[in-house]
Amino acid sequence: MALAKTLSAAEPGAHSAAAQPVIVANNLTIGYSLHRERKLLTALKNITLTVNKGEFVVLVGPSGCGKTTFINAIAGIVQPWEGTVEVNGQPVTGPGPDRAMVFQDYALMPWRTVESNIRMPFELKNLGLSKQEMDERVHRYLKLVDLNGFEKSFPYELSGGMKQRVGIARALVTEPDILLADEPFAAIDAMTREAMQSELERFVTQTRQTVVFITHSIDEAVMLGDRVVVISYRPGQIKEIVPVNLPRPRFDYDVKALPEYGELREHIWRLVKDEALQAARGGK
Amino acid sequence: MSVQSSSATPPAESGRYTDAQWSFAEFWRRWGSWFITIINLTCFFILWELFARSGAISPLFLPTASGMFETLYNxxxxxxxxxxxxxxxxxxxxxxxxxxxxxxxxxxxxxxxxxxxxxxxxxxxxxxxxxxxxxxxxxxxxxxxxxxxxxxxxxxxxxxxxxxxxxxxxxxxxxxxxxxxxxxxxxxxxxxxxxxxxxxxxxxxxxxxxxxxxxxxxxxxxxxxxxxxxxxxxxxxxxxxxxxxxxxxxxxxxxxxxxxxxxxxxxxxxxxxxxxxxxxxxxxxxxxxx
Incomplete structure (x- = not known):
């Protein structure tokens, strides 16, 4: 069913004129071995999903449904048990400069300044850029996320929203094709979160990046996604893929006032509700 | 240092942080514990000195505080x-x-x-x-x-x-x-x-x-x-x-x-x-x- 939905759903999104697959997950099954209990836990089962260039795909599902595992598999820090993930036609064997990630807890190095944190990907991976090009990029992205003036600050001196801006700049600085985001705004207060969502929409519209974004918030999913992938609880399977055909930039159009917005929200909530209840009860 | 500029637009840093007014309470909050520690230690050594001089304990076991400091200094x-x-x-x-x-x-x-x-x-x-x-x-x-x-x-x-x-x-x-x-x-x-x-x-x-x-x-x-x-x-x-x-x-x-x-x-x-x-x-x- 999931596969059929993927194929039948028209590929929406303002900037995906020619549908060109960037991420292809084929029958992906991933799990972990729990050493203490001598058991194998299947986190994700038979995930088949194609993400096209420039598309913004949001994954929603209850805690523990394997969303993070999926995104880690795309990033290349988790290896699948079965099936494959391909990025730009190449099977993923490890992390690469074509992918970058934004983390829920920011994951900024506390001993590095804002500038040095943003520069870190360059130190870890040689992209063949000159020192000038790297400096130029660091400052361009510092400016994009509105952090000029805070170059020399340390993360502990910043608010949550500012820390995540650093996280976003660090992810964008290598200009990856794919931006992976693991609940990036979950720990940020509601007002700042809304501002950050609209800015993220602005950034990726500018950079034309492909985004895979995890969230627990249905509103966030509908506001940001071109498609919303609903994942079921343990083992995570695709329950339904919901296309979101709302005009962009959504924060300017005030799409929340549109009747379609309410319908989509309602529809996704009905899909997620049972799963969330199950997760809240702690599984079967 | 020009008067016009400072009166028209206050310097950036004065917006967020202003100097607290001097008050005894503020002074005490900051330095009070130091003050108490100094008095405390002084009293301790004075009591020691008096106790040692009273002869309750033989100087073979307890010297006077002043004697100790003198030996230390020398x-x-x-x-x-x-x-x-x-x-x-x-x-x-x-x-x-x-x-x-x-x-x-x-x-x-x-x-x-x-x-x-x-x-x-x-x-x-x-x-x-x-x-x-x-x-x-x-x-x-x-x-x-x-x-x-x-x-x-x-x-x-x-x-x-x-x-x-x-x-x-x-x-x-x-x-x-x-x-x-x-x-x-x-x-x-x-x-x-x-x-x-x-x-x-x-x-x-x-x-x-x-x-x-x-x-x-x-x-x-x-x-x-x-x-x-x-x-x-x-x-x-x-x-x-x-x-x-x-x-x-x-x-x-x-x-x-x-x-x-x-x-x-x-x-x-x-x-x-x-x-x-x-x-x-x-x-x-x-x-x-x-």
Missing amino acids: GLTTTAPPGSVISGSILDHLGYSMMTLFTGLAIACVIGIPAGLLMGGNRAVETILSPYIWALASLPRIALVPLFILFMGFTVKMQITIIVLSAVFPIIINAWAGVKTTEKSLLSAARVFGAGKWDLYRKVVFPYTLPFIISGIQQGIGRGLIGVVIAEIFGGSRGLGYLIQRAADTFNSSLMYAVLMLLVIVSLSLINFTRWLEAYVAPWRRLDRV
């Missing part, structure tokens, strides 16, 4: 004439003890830091070494002193060995714990951005562990100081421990108390220095704790 401002075998000056013995202490600490760091990092980073090394580390760390080090005297005699080597053994375990255990508790999200962030194993150690694990290592050294200093004094009391002809022993043998109570006082001062300064160092290299941890 001992620290004089050095032995060149060529003398045993110096009566506290300064010479202090220098000797500090030299052995720092030599021992340096050796403990050179052994302890890599050992702790390796144990944290490699399961095989951890499994093999941990029973020995825990066994030796839980053994009271004094129990080993007779053994080392047997091995090495009353030498500097023996003293340094005891200091190293006293200080090395807290350093190993802290470095080990630092590596083990390195935040997983920092590691996965570095991996996503392309860090290899060596980069992970160099750019994530080590900086994360550094404050742990410093607090290990801080504990090591405390233990090492005990080690120095014990080693010198047991067997030695120089150092603060020896001076305590000698002061006791000659019923020179003011010298004994002067050395004890000096040990308190030395220990507190070293520990405060490492505390400052820890806060300096890892300001984010200082904020976490508040």
Whole structure:
């Protein structure tokens, strides 16, 4: 069913004129071995999903449904048990400069300044850029996320929203094709979160990046996604893929006032509700 | 300095932070505890002085506070004439003890830091070494002193060995714990951005562990100081421990108390220095704790 939905759903999104697959997950099954209990836990089962260039795909599902595992598999820090993930036609064997990630807890190095944190990907991976090009990029992205003036600050001196801006700049600085985001705004207060969502929409519209974004918030999913992938609880399977055909930039159009917005929200909530209840009860 | 500009637009920094008005309450909040400490200590020494002068306890056991300070002052401002075998000056013995202490600490760091990092980073090394580390760390080090005297005699080597053994375990255990508790999200962030194993150690694990290592050294200093004094009391002809022993043998109570006082001062300064160092290299941890 999931596969059929993927194929039948028209590929929406303002900037995906020619549908060109960037991420292809084929029958992906991933799990972990729990050493203490001598058991194998299947986190994700038979995930088949194609993400096209420039598309913004949001994954929603209850805690523990394997969303993070999926995104880690795309990033290349988790290896699948079965099936494959391909990025730009190449099977993923490890992390690469074509992918970058934004983390829920920011994951900024506390001993590095804002500038040095943003520069870190360059130190870890040689992209063949000159020192000038790297400096130029660091400052361009510092400016994009509105952090000029805070170059020399340390993360502990910043608010949550500012820390995540650093996280976003660090992810964008290598200009990856794919931006992976693991609940990036979950720990940020509601007002700042809304501002950050609209800015993220602005950034990726500018950079034309492909985004895979995890969230627990249905509103966030509908506001940001071109498609919303609903994942079921343990083992995570695709329950339904919901296309979101709302005009962009959504924060300017005030799409929340549109009747379609309410319908989509309602529809996704009905899909997620049972799963969330199950997760809240702690599984079967 | 132009009047117009400052009146039209206030300087940027004056918007957010303004100087608090001077008030006694504010002054007291900031300096009150210092003030109380000074009064407190002064009262303590005055009471001591009065008690000692009253003659309730023989001056062989309790000197006057003034006598102790006088001995301390004289001992620290004089050095032995060149060529003398045993110096009566506290300064010479202090220098000797500090030299052995720092030599021992340096050796403990050179052994302890890599050992702790390796144990944290490699399961095989951890499994093999941990029973020995825990066994030796839980053994009271004094129990080993007779053994080392047997091995090495009353030498500097023996003293340094005891200091190293006293200080090395807290350093190993802290470095080990630092590596083990390195935040997983920092590691996965570095991996996503392309860090290899060596980069992970160099750019994530080590900086994360550094404050742990410093607090290990801080504990090591405390233990090492005990080690120095014990080693010198047991067997030695120089150092603060020896001076305590000698002061006791000659019923020179003011010298004994002067050395004890000096040990308190030395220990507190070293520990405060490492505390400052820890806060300096890892300001984010200082904020976490508040």
